[in-house]
Amino acid sequence: MLDLIPDLTQAAGWLPLVFALVMALAMLAYVILDGYDLGVGVLLRRADDVAQKDAMIASIGPFWDANETWLVLGVGVLLVAFPLAHGVILGALYLPVALMLVALMLRGVAFDFRVKARVEHKPLWDRAFYTGSLLAGWSQGFMLGGLITGFKDDLWSQLFNALIGLCLVAAYCLLGAGWLIMKSEGVLQLKAVAWARGSLGFTAAGVAAISIMTPLVSPRIFEKWFSFPNLVMLLPIPAMTLALFWVMARSLKRLPTRLEQGNQYGAAVPFACTVGVFLLAFYGLAYSLFPWLVVDRITLWQAASAPEALMVIFYGVVVVLPVIIGYTVFAYRVFWGKSTALKY
Amino acid sequence: MQTFDPVQLARIQFAANMTFHILFPTISIAMGWVLLFFKTRFVATGQPHWMDAYQFWVKIFALTFALGVVSGITMSFQFGTNWPGFMTTVGNVAGPLLAYEVLTAFFLEATMLGIMLFGRGRVSERVHTWATFLVAAGTTASAFWILALNSWMHTPAGFEMINGQAHVTSWFEVIFNPSFPYRFSHMLLASGLTVAFLLAGISAFRWLKQDRGADVNAGLHTGIYIAALLIPIQIVVGDLHGVNTLHHQPAKIAAMEGIWETQRGAPAVLFALPDAATQSNQFELAIPKLASLYLTHDWNGEVKGIKEFGDQHPPVAPVFWAFRTMVGVGLLMLAVSWFSVWQTRRQRSIQPWLARVLVAMTFAGWVALISGWYTTEIGRQPWLVQGVLTAAQAASNVPASNIALTLVMYLTLYVTLLFSYIKVVFYLAKKATLKEGSVHTGGVANAEPAVQGAQHA
Numbered sequence: 001m002l003d004l005i006p007d008l009t010q011a012a013g014w015l016p017l018v019f020a021l022v023m024a025l026a027m028l029a030y031v032i033l034d035g036y037d038l039g040v041g042v043l044l045r046r047a048d049d050v051a052q053k054d055a056m057i058a059s060i061g062p063f064w065d066a067n068e069t070w071l072v073l074g075v076g077v078l079l080v081a082f083p084l085a086h087g088v089i090l091g092a093l094y095l096p097v098a099l100m101l102v103a104l105m106l107r108g109v110a111f112d113f114r115v116k117a118r119v120e121h122k123p124l125w126d127r128a129f130y131t132g133s134l135l136a137g138w139s140q141g142f143m144l145g146g147l148i149t150g151f152k153d154d155l156w157s158q159l160f161n162a163l164i165g166l167c168l169v170a171a172y173c174l175l176g177a178g179w180l181i182m183k184s185e186g187v188l189q190l191k192a193v194a195w196a197r198g199s200l201g202f203t204a205a206g207v208a209a210i211s212i213m214t215p216l217v218s219p220r221i222f223e224k225w226f227s228f229p230n231l232v233m234l235l236p237i238p239a240m241t242l243a244l245f246w247v248m249a250r251s252l253k254r255l256p257t258r259l260e261q262g263n264q265y266g267a268a269v270p271f272a273c274t275v276g277v278f279l280l281a282f283y284g285l286a287y288s289l290f291p292w293l294v295v296d297r298i299t300l301w302q303a304a305s306a307p308e309a310l311m312v313i314f315y316g317v318v319v320v321l322p323v324i325i326g327y328t329v330f331a332y333r334v335f336w337g338k339s340t341a342l343k344y
Numbered sequence: 345m346q347t348f349d350p351v352q353l354a355r356i357q358f359a360a361n362m363t364f365h366i367l368f369p370t371i372s373i374a375m376g377w378v379l380l381f382f383k384t385r386f387v388a389t390g391q392p393h394w395m396d397a398y399q400f401w402v403k404i405f406a407l408t409f410a411l412g413v414v415s416g417i418t419m420s421f422q423f424g425t426n427w428p429g430f431m432t433t434v435g436n437v438a439g440p441l442l443a444y445e446v447l448t449a450f451f452l453e454a455t456m457l458g459i460m461l462f463g464r465g466r467v468s469e470r471v472h473t474w475a476t477f478l479v480a481a482g483t484t485a486s487a488f489w490i491l492a493l494n495s496w497m498h499t500p501a502g503f504e505m506i507n508g509q510a511h512v513t514s515w516f517e518v519i520f521n522p523s524f525p526y527r528f529s530h531m532l533l534a535s536g537l538t539v540a541f542l543l544a545g546i547s548a549f550r551w552l553k554q555d556r557g558a559d560v561n562a563g564l565h566t567g568i569y570i571a572a573l574l575i576p577i578q579i580v581v582g583d584l585h586g587v588n589t590l591h592h593q594p595a596k597i598a599a600m601e602g603i604w605e606t607q608r609g610a611p612a613v614l615f616a617l618p619d620a621a622t623q624s625n626q627f628e629l630a631i632p633k634l635a636s637l638y639l640t641h642d643w644n645g646e647v648k649g650i651k652e653f654g655d656q657h658p659p660v661a662p663v664f665w666a667f668r669t670m671v672g673v674g675l676l677m678l679a680v681s682w683f684s685v686w687q688t689r690r691q692r693s694i695q696p697w698l699a700r701v702l703v704a705m706t707f708a709g710w711v712a713l714i715s716g717w718y719t720t721e722i723g724r725q726p727w728l729v730q731g732v733l734t735a736a737q738a739a740s741n742v743p744a745s746n747i748a749l750t751l752v753m754y755l756t757l758y759v760t761l762l763f764s765y766i767k768v769v770f771y772l773a774k775k776a777t778l779k780e781g782s783v784h785t786g787g788v789a790n791a792e793p794a795v796q797g798a799q800h801a
Contacts, residue, residue, distance in 0.1 A: 061458070061461075061462055062458030062459070062461070062462045062463070063458060065409075065410070065413055065454040065455075065457055065458065066451065066454040066455040066457075066458060068413065068414075068417060068454075069413075069446070069450045069451050069454045069455075071417065072416070072417055072420050072446055072450055073446050073447075073450075073451075075420050075421060076420055076442060076443060076446045077443070078424075079420065079423055079424055079431060079439065079442065080431075080435065080438075080439030080440065080442055080443045081439070083424075083428075083431035083432055083435040083439070084432065086424040086428075086431065087424055087428030087431070087432070087740070089424075090421060090424040090425045091424075091425065091428065091740055091741075091742060094425055094742050094746050094750070095746060095749075095750070097421055097425065098425075098750040098753065098754075101417065101418045101421060102753055102754065102757055104414055104417060105414040105415065105417075105418065105757060105761070106757065108410055108413060108414035109407075109410050109411055109414060109761055109764075111410065112406055112407045112410045113407070113764060113768060116403060116407055116768050116771070116772055117764070117767075117768050117771065118771060305435055305436060305439055306436050306509070306511060308436070308511065308512070309435070309436035309437075309439055309440055309511075309512070312440045312512075312515065313439065313440050313443045313444075316440075316443060316444055316447050316448075317443075317447065320447040320448060321447070324447070324451045324452075324455075327451075327452070327455050327456070328451070328455055331455045331456075331458055331459055334458075334459055334463055334466050334467055335458070335462070335463075335466065
C-alpha cells in the first residue's frame with residue numbers, strides 16, 4: 001500500500017492529502033450537522049399536532065441552511081481538487097445523486113413554504129418536508145454503500161446499498177432525536193427520548209452490519225483490519241463505539257424520570273454520544289478507504305488537480321476556513337439553549 | 345433521433361437547472377441591499393413603517409433565498425455529472441473560482457441569514473444590522489465569483505494550454521477578463537431592476553387592495569425610483585457590453601442582429617424570421633445603417649455576418665428572439681418606471697390603471713433576465729469555453745435514458761416550485777393586507793404609521 005503514496009515533501013504529494021482531509025472534514029461536518037436536521041425532518045411525521053411540528057422545525061430553523069452548505073463544500077472540494085474522481089463517482093451514482101438533489105430541494109423549500117403558504121396547504125408541505133428528509137437520508141446511505149463496494153451494480157451490492165440507506169436514516173433519526181432532547185421541553189422532549197430509544201437499536205444494527213460486511217466485501221479492507229498488529233491497535237474503535245452505545249442506552253433509560261422532575265441534567269448526553277459514534281464510524285471508514293477515492297481504482301493523488309491550482313485554493317482555505325468555523329460557532333451560541341418560536 | 349441525443353439532453357437539463365436557479369439569486373442579491381436600506385432607515389429615523397416594510401419583505405427574501413440555495417446545490421453536482429470534460433480541461437481555472445465562491449460567500453450568507461431572520465431579540469440591533477449587511481455582501485460576492493467564471497468562459501484570458509489542460513498564467517487576467525466588467529455590472533443592474541419591479545408590483549397589488557399604509561408606499565416608491573434610476577444606466581451598460589461582444593464574439597452579435605452577410609452600414613433588424621435553411625431573413629423590417637452605428641459607433645462601420653463563421657456559429661433564431669425580448673422588456677421598463685415617477689410627483693399618487701400595469705410587471709425582471717442569459721449563453725454555442733472547448737467535447741457518457749428520466753423529475757419539481765413561489769408571494773401580500781389594511785389611514789403617502797406597526801418593530 002505504501003507504494004501508492006508519493007513523496008509527501010513535494011507540493012504534488014502533500015497538497016492532495018490536505019485537500020482529502022478538508023473534504024473529509026466537510027463531509028463529516030455535513031453528515032453530523034445536516035444529519036440532525038434531516039433526522040428531525042424524518043421524525044416530523046411522528047409528532048402529535050401542529051404545535052409540536054412547529055416546535056421541531058423551530059429547533060432547526062436558524063441552522064439548516066448553513067448545514068447544507070457543508071455538502072456544497074465537500075462536493076466542491078471533490079470537484080475542484082479531484083476532478084477525475086468527481087466525474088467517476090458522480091457518474092456512477094447518477095440516479096441516487098439526482099434523487100438526493102430532488103429530495104433536498106423539496107425539503108429545503110417545504111421548510112419555508114409550510115409557514116408562508118395557505119394554512120390548508122401546510123400538511124402538504126409538512127409531508128413534502130418529511131418525504132424529502134427521508135429520501136435524502138436514504139439516498140446518501142445508498143451512495144455510501146456504493147463507495148464501499150466500489151460501485152458494483154449486481155443485485156447483492158444494490159441490496160447492501162439499500163440496507164445502508166435504511167441504517168443511515170435510523171442514525172439520522174437518533175441524531176435528530178438527540179438534538180430535540182437538548183433543544184425542546186415538556187411533552188416533545190419526552191417523545192424525543194422515546195424516538196431516540198426506537199432508533200438506537202436500528203442504528204447499532206446498522207453500524208454492526210457495515211462493520212461486518214465492509215471487510216467481507218473487499219479482501220483488501222479485510223487485510224487492513226484483521227492482520228496483526230493492526231487488529232490490536234484498531235481495537236479501541238469498536239470498543240469505544242460499544243461503550244458509547246451503552247452510555248446512550250443508560251442515559252435514555254434514566255432521562256424520562258429526571259425530565260419529569262424538571263431536571264435537565266444530562267439532556268445533551270444522547271446527542272453527544274451519537275456524534276461520538278459518527279466520528280468513530282467515519283474514522284473507521286476513512287481508514288478502510290484510504291488512499292483510494294474510488295476503491296481499488298483511483299487514489300487521491302491520481303485524481304488530484306495541478307498543484308498550482310490547489311495552492312491557490314489552499315491559501316483561501318487556510319485564511320477563510322477558520323473564519324467560517326468562527327462565525328458558525330458564533331451563530332450556534334446566539335441560538336444556544338432551548339429553542340423559541342420562530343418569528344420574523 | 346435528435347431528441348435522444350445525450351449531449352442535447354444534458355444541455356437541456358443544465359439549461360433548465362440554470363434557468364430555475366438564476367431566478368432566485370437575482371432577487372436575493374439586490375433584495376439584501378434593499379432590506380439593509382429599510383433597516384438603516386428605521387435605525388436612523390425611528391419611523392416604524394420602515395421596519396414594517398422590512399418585516400414584510402424579509403419573508404419574501406427568506407423564501408427566495410431558500411429556493412436559491414437548494415437549486416444551487418444541484419448546480420455543484422451537475423458540473424460533474426453533465427460536463428466532466430469541463431473540469432478535466434479547464435478545472436485549474438474554474439476550480440479555484442468556484443472554491444472561492446463557496447468559501448467567501450456561501451457560508452457567510454447562509455450562517456448570517458439565520459441571525460438575520462431569527463436573531464432579532466437575541467442579538468443587539470447593531471449586530472442584527474451587521475448580519476443583514478453580511479448577507480447582502482455575501483450574495484454579491486457570490487455573484488462576483490460566478491460571473492468571473494462565466495465571463496472567462498466567454499472571453500478566456502490569463503492562461504496557457506499544456507497537454508490539453510488550461511494552466512493559469514495570471515489570476516488577475518483570469519478574473520478581470522475582457523468581458524467581466526460589463527457582464528458583472530449588467531447582471532447586478534439586472535438584479536436591481538428585477539427587485540425594483542417586484543417591490544413596485546407587490547406594493548401596487550397591496551395598494552389596489554386598499555392597503556395604503558406608509559410601509560406599502562415606502563415599498564412602492566423604493567421600487568419605482570430604483571427602476572427609474574437604474575434602467576437608463578442599464579441601457580448604456582448593455583450597449584457597452586454589446587460593443588465588447590462584437591470585439592470578442594462576433595458570431596454572437598451576428599446572430600443577435602440577424603445579419604447573415606458581412607457588410608458596412610449594417611441595418612438594425614427590428615423584426616424578421618431568421619431561416620437557417622436558406623441562411624436569410626424572411627419578412628424583414630429594418631432601419632438602414634443603425635446597427636453599425638450602435639455597434640461600431642460609426643454609420644459605415646463593418647459588422648461580420650453569420651456566413652463568415654462557417655458552421656462555428658450559434659443557432660440564429662433563438663438568439664435573435666431572446667435578444668429582442670430582453671430589449672423590448674427593457675424599453676417597457678423605462679417607459680413604465682419613468683411614467684410612475686412622474687405620476688407620483690405630479691399627482692401625489694399613482695393612478696389605479698398604472699398600479700395594474702405595475703402588478704402585471706411584477707416579474708418583468710425575470711423575463712428580461714432569462715432572455716438576456718439565453719442571448720449570451722446560446723450565443724456562445726457551439727463553444728462551452730470560447731475557442732477552447734466545445735459543449736460536445738465536455739459531455740459525459742451517462743446514458744440518454746438516465747438523463748431523460750432525471751430531466752422529467754427536475755422539470756416537474758421546478759414547475760411546481762415556481763408556481764408555488766409566485767402564488768405564495770401574492771398570498772403573503774394578501775395576508776399582509778388583511779392583517780393591517782383596516783388599521784391604516786390609507787391613500788396619502790406620508791400618512792402616520794399605524795400603531796400596530798410600531799409594536800413589532
